[in-house]
Amino acid sequence: MTSEQPDPAATTDEIRLLWSGHEPGPARRGPRPKLTRSEVVTAAVRLADAEGIEAVSMQRVAAALGYTTMSLYRYVDSKDDLLLLMADAAMDATPPGPREDGDWRAGAEEWCLAVVALYRAHPWMVRLPVTGPPSGPNGIRWMEAGLREICAPGLRPSEAVQMLLILTTVLRETLRMEFDMRQAAHRHGQQISDNESAWVQGLLGVLETDAFPTVTRVLGQLGAEEDKFGGLDSDSERGGGPVEGLGFGLDRILDGIEAYTGGRTAD
Amino acid sequence: MTSEQPDPAATTDEIRLLWSGHEPGPARRGPRPKLTRSEVVTAAVRLADAEGIEAVSMQRVAAALGYTTMSLYRYVDSKDDLLLLMADAAMDATPPGPREDGDWRAGAEEWCLAVVALYRAHPWMVRLPVTGPPSGPNGIRWMEAGLREICAPGLRPSEAVQMLLILTTVLRETLRMEFDMRQAAHRHGQQISDNESAWVQGLLGVLETDAFPTVTRVLGQLGAEEDKFGGLDSDSERGGGPVEGLGFGLDRILDGIEAYTGGRTAD
DNA sequence: TAGTTCTGTGTATTACTTACACTATTAACT
């Protein structure tokens, strides 16, 4: 049941789950709980950070805390709930604040970079099923920061929400691809670039040119192409990978917003 | 192991898997196989179409064919391989052919619509882990059709590949969200729109306005907003949902390409 | 102190993938 589509059971339940403090409270009957919900969540996050999301089983989390599997269910209704809580907990970093120069586009780029950093800090996040727009306190903080920039050029509410969703989706999925590729490459003692060129070469070896003229042409040129556009993390030498080139795509999306709003900056 | 990050085991293996005909061959020793790989894959696809990807277990697929679980492993090395094969098999529909008027933008929109139709025909596809750009014969056919349009305005190879990847990502993830929401709503006997407004209302009830000024303002206006931009399937009355409004975002992305290439149409 | 309620534990159930050994089959070779 881990990564099937989780029943967000009417968004309401999700919001309740993520916003209910669930702190100890004054004094109830029975034995005092030795754990707290946030301790459980923190342990799970730590485990995921260290060994990946597939290491997060109720057993492993419980073991990490020194308790039995079933004890966790006193703090969390199900594993799916735990994952939801983990996702919001992992977004505890602070998103960029408002810019002084009011340059929404630079602000949006900053925000994207921060999101990338966030995902890099907790790579397992990109593997969690995303039900929809964020609902938890931390998720909303990030949404606030993103919307603030995206709304500035004068998008309507639903437009702004949609564009922000598109940006996060692209960032998340691109990073997921990169993580997958890095992992696969690493298992084979290779670099991502090896894997990419293996894909290009492998396909070129299999495709008949006349059946797929565009693909073969593009793949052929891809191999030869030298100039990688300076991208999101040109600073770090990561041996290539999808995110490195992502700057181009993000620029196009922001271009699209600019073209639509005609460069104005009010609302 | 179903939906962990699958080891694409160097893209090469994936390509080999997807392109090796694996057809009966002349005559080998031992009992004649009673099944073929494609029969297995077809059965799995049929099962997924009918009951969703979570119904696809080796046991269910085998049962559907009237064989035992283990017999399937004569045709497929692992469940992950089966999923890979299913993904490509499900893309058997024919993508749009080249336009006569050479209007790349209209062509790209057509292509997007066709992708949406494809995903609607096999909703489980959006739940499969995507390792990277397509590698299978059918996937490449779709890539050919998409690249043909996207390349036309004069993008460089890596740029075109990236923009196409962004488009598919956005389409797939948006549809996944919609399917999730529809499913959740359905389980509670509601419409998607109910779910959406539950999200808006739920959040508004929880957020403090001054901590999240932009979000509260935007959510407030969202509730009031009347004009839904005519979107991808304004033809079908599906009671709202993410895809309905997606046209706007896609338009921005295509705007961005147009702004970049300056409206020229050659290469 | 008696009663009640809640915590953490132990056990069992269910569902899944897949390794391995076994039998029955059938082509290739003598």
Next chain:
DNA sequence: AGTTAATAGTGTAAGTAATACACAGAACTA
């Protein structure tokens, strides 16, 4: 034709996982 060797489908079992359920003991309330 008879032998050999490879191969197809079966049965069983191991390993991992989530989680339902009952219970022992703790700690508050009356």
